[in-house]
Amino acid sequence: xxxxxxxxxxxxxxxxVNKIERKGRSVKELHEVITWLTGFSEAALKKHIKxxxxxxxxxxxxxxxxxxxxxxxxxxxxxxxxxxxxxMKKIRYMDKIVDELAKGRPMEKILRKKD
Numbered sequence: 001x002x003x004x005x006x007x008x009x010x011x012x013x014x015x016x017v018n019k020i021e022r023k024g025r026s027v028k029e030l031h032e033v034i035t036w037l038t039g040f041s042e043a044a045l046k047k048h049i050k051x052x053x054x055x056x057x058x059x060x061x062x063x064x065x066x067x068x069x070x071x072x073x074x075x076x077x078x079x080x081x082x083x084x085x086x087x088m089k090k091i092r093y094m095d096k097i098v099d100e101l102a103k104g105r106p107m108e109k110i111l112r113k114k115d
Contacts, residue, residue: 005087008052016098023102033097036111039063059090067112071096 004012020030031042039062040048048058071093072081080096083089100110 002085002088004091005056006054009055009058010049010052012055013049019098020102023104025101025104029101029107030098032107033101033110034094037062037065037068037094037097039065055091056087059087062090064090064093065112068093070112075099 016030017027021027031045034040035042035045038045038059068090072079073096074080075092075095078092080089080092083092097110
């Protein structure tokens, strides 16, 4: 089992915040992409952060967006579409959309909205 599976989401969350704020994006935008991916409300997201839910439990109760499968590309040198472990794929989806947010990608593209 990967170490990240048992790591609390709350331990990684501040890194997400720092990454996007350094690039001029807001926590509100970060929450928008995370809630889009996970189906969590703002209150549920804050509860998971406060209660230090592990990534395994965080994604166990998440209702992944049906368009999450449209998230492709490389993260940490690995193509997302080549990841077979379902939990790792979900974690990498989140990493990828946070990266896209930090890189200034338009919100409608990050959220995989159809034209």
